[in-house]
Amino acid sequence: MSMEAPIGVIGGGAWGTALAQVLAAGGRPVTLWARNRSVVESINALHENPVYLPGRPLSALVRATDDPAALHGAAALLVVTPAQHMRMILSGFAPQGQPLLLCAKGIEAHSRKFMHEVAREAMPGSPVAVLSGPTFAHEVAAGLPTAVTLAAEDEALARTLAEWIAQPAFRPYVTDDVAGAEIGGAVKNVLAIACGVVEGAALGQNARAALIARGFAEMTRFGLACGARLETLAGLSGLGDLVLTCSSTSSRNYTLGKELGEGRKASDLLVDRRTVAEGAFTAPVLLEAARLRGIDMPITAAVCALIAGTLDVDDAIRTLLSRPLRAE
Ligand SMILES: NC(=O)C1=CN([C@@H]2O[C@H](COP(=O)(O)OP(=O)(O)OC[C@H]3O[C@@H](n4cnc5c(N)ncnc54)[C@H](O)[C@@H]3O)[C@@H](O)[C@H]2O)C=CC1
Ligand SMILES: O=C(CO)COP(=O)(O)O
Numbered sequence: 001m002s003m004e005a006p007i008g009v010i011g012g013g014a015w016g017t018a019l020a021q022v023l024a025a026g027g028r029p030v031t032l033w034a035r036n037r038s039v040v041e042s043i044n045a046l047h048e049n050p051v052y053l054p055g056r057p058l059s060a061l062v063r064a065t066d067d068p069a070a071l072h073g074a075a076a077l078l079v080v081t082p083a084q085h086m087r088m089i090l091s092g093f094a095p096q097g098q099p100l101l102l103c104a105k106g107i108e109a110h111s112r113k114f115m116h117e118v119a120r121e122a123m124p125g126s127p128v129a130v131l132s133g134p135t136f137a138h139e140v141a142a143g144l145p146t147a148v149t150l151a152a153e154d155e156a157l158a159r160t161l162a163e164w165i166a167q168p169a170f171r172p173y174v175t176d177d178v179a180g181a182e183i184g185g186a187v188k189n190v191l192a193i194a195c196g197v198v199e200g201a202a203l204g205q206n207a208r209a210a211l212i213a214r215g216f217a218e219m220t221r222f223g224l225a226c227g228a229r230l231e232t233l234a235g236l237s238g239l240g241d242l243v244l245t246c247s248s249t250s251s252r253n254y255t256l257g258k259e260l261g262e263g264r265k266a267s268d269l270l271v272d273r274r275t276v277a278e279g280a281f282t283a284p285v286l287l288e289a290a291r292l293r294g295i296d297m298p299i300t301a302a303v304c305a306l307i308a309g310t311l312d313v314d315d316a317i318r319t320l321l322s323r324p325l326r327a328e
Pocket of ligand 1: 011012013016035052081085089135136138274276278
């Protein structure tokens, strides 16, 4: 048993559970806070999260709790809640000044704030870093090779967190471009919905490639306007994650889009979901943030219209294809 201070994980969904398993596989004790009592009990008694990561045995070094006080004394806190709930959940934890490693991908609705801004407001005094990249939770938990971006303005903090989380098959690359790491992860979820629509409506593989490339152009325009660097947007947390989630039904966002493309209604698909498809919540706030900066994001606008039910799939496609010709 390791004598090191545990790492805390806030959020017992698929990604929080997978990250807890990565840390524990390296011999680090992990205290995983989850809001769902049956998840806590199953992890402690059966070493499995049957609700969000079924069929994946977890290390005995992962101990679950629903008591925020159990995270006092943790060396760092990985924050792995859905983006729209992060502020509310963090406000239930008394700030202890531990570093926060933010792992959610999204932009907060209404405030239009990125996760690092929300975390700084909810837990002032805690240094903040971001983890993002092409990472399906079930593959990470199975120990399959994965590379991620770990971003912090304080490079020493990024390096320390990278050393704590790195495993032979889990390889963080550090950067100080926090905005770049966050924007790639948030925007790709919206574009994954659009790619799923292309699949569901059987528009073909040329259309999907065009959408990934033009989607990346949208991500880049928005990212650069927010101070992100091109090399981050073209790296693991941007283009890397875009390619992953725009090509697989393992992505909840892509699957949501596929079902929209097959003609199902967004309101039916979004009601009573157990798992989170962040792109549905990010799309409207991203579009608004882009409008305020004078940035054109036609694919994001089409996703917004499909989710709001103001356009059907045929009209959304017609709208995108009838835009004036322009330089690439
Ligand atoms: N699953 C994955 O492969 C990856 C997920 N992420 C990101 O991690 C974040 C968490 O996603 P997952 O772990 O996949 O979640 P999930 O879809 O597996 O589980 C849903 C989570 O949302 C929580 N939740 C549901 N309703 C809530 C409410 N009203 N208030 C507070 N929490 C509520 C549940 O307790 C659960 O932890 C998201 O931002 C996602 O984009 C990032 C990388 C990979
Ligand atoms: O972020 C992810 C992979 O990097 C998970 O994608 P989904 O949320 O679309 O399942």
